[in-house]
Amino acid sequence: MKTIITYGTFDLFHYGHVRLLARLKQLGDKLIVCVSTDEFNAQKGKAAFFSYQQRAEILAACRYVDLVLSETHWGQKVTDIEKYSVDIFAIGDDWRGHFDHLQHLCEVIYLPRTDEISTTEIKNDLAFLPPFPDASND
Template identity: 65%
Template sequence: MGKRIITYGTFDLFHIGHVRLLKRLAALGDHLTVCVSSDEFNAIKGKKTVIPYAQRAEIVGACRYVDNVLPEHDWDQKRDDIVREKIDIFAMGDDWSGKFNDLGDLCEVFYLPRTEDVSSTSLKAFMEALRDEQLKEVKHLIETLNSKAAGL
């Protein structure tokens, strides 16, 4: 039996960084399980997603590098998942470096570099800035129209 890998994440606004991470994870072995954070778990973490869990899980599962998708409901399930799924490698992006070293008694723990300059957080910030800019333009247009209407 080949090496089995597991990773965890929210995978909101699926982007090239996600694809590249999953490709590198899949290259570590023969079977990749991805645990996608549920909407309820994201709420506990203080995260708000754009895409609901069922759709995020379906998107991740459609990626050719992914063999299995499971829900992530809480921080503590990782140990049970590793044992149940017979995992050889637990891997995460290096923004989590050192956070899961305690799992090293069950399997190898790897932290892989993230794709530079792309993240769901940066995409959300860009969309919010774009929305704010558009709102300013609309307010200015309304003010202009109101001024013209007042002069009639």
């Protein structure tokens, strides 16, 4: 059995996330997704719209995902790879080169992002939308 692991925040779950998870699942038999906790995101200077629990619940419902774990610190990757006998560490190519140090533990793959979609773009687009009319005034 070939095990794949990936990491991310997975906020505002969208079709780019689905396509990434589908490609990851095609690489092997078991897909483990480690979701950054709210506390870890704060350490990275990031904030998610959905809480860790909500993001983990969304991922657990995805048919490509076999196991969801929390990511609490950068150094966790080595421990996870060893503990879960991971064959492939895969992540978006925006991280290219950042995890080459894991190559002695497993294969490291950087996958291209889905064009035309990103959580950051969604957040930026939403910030410029006019507010919805107040339905209570009808």
